[in-house]
Amino acid sequence: MVLNTSLIILSFILIYFLFRQLYYISNDIYWANKDVHGIFSKILIFFLYFGFISMIVQYFREDYHFPLRYLIYIGITATIRFIIVNNENSIQTLWLATVVFVLTISYLMLPHPEAKND
Incomplete structure (x- = not known):
């Protein structure tokens, strides 16, 4: 029960950081940031957050097994x-x-x- 609750809380924290990263990416696009390497790094970080969230979802789909x-x-x-x-x-x-x-x-x-x- 503690593990499942902790994973749910962690997923909400990761969702917050995912949307924060999406906000940073959209700001860079809106303000026409010329640092392509920086934008690419932010996009990769976005997908890392997405991967961790999907990993938590997969844990619950596989009947609490990863x-x-x-x-x-x-x-x-x-x-x-x-x-x-x-x-x-x-x-x-x-x-x-x-x-x-x-x-x-x-x-x-x-x-x-x-x-x-x-």
Whole structure:
């Protein structure tokens, strides 16, 4: 009960930050902000909030269970978003690409629920 209540409160907090980020993005568009990198960063942060909210919704849809494959999806997409925004250091980008590769291999090693054992 405490976990579910905490997740509901967290989802409302994340919804607030999601709409706040949307407000910042719309201000940048309205005032014709020329900092494309800054606007792109704000859009990626918006989608991170959206991803966390959808993760909480998925938890309730899966009968209070969160499959490991969803965490791996989130890890892969978050790492790719980080690479897109912060790509100044090539060694760091190489390490992050290695992380994406390892997470992808981990996902492929998971047993999938569609595969039925007859």
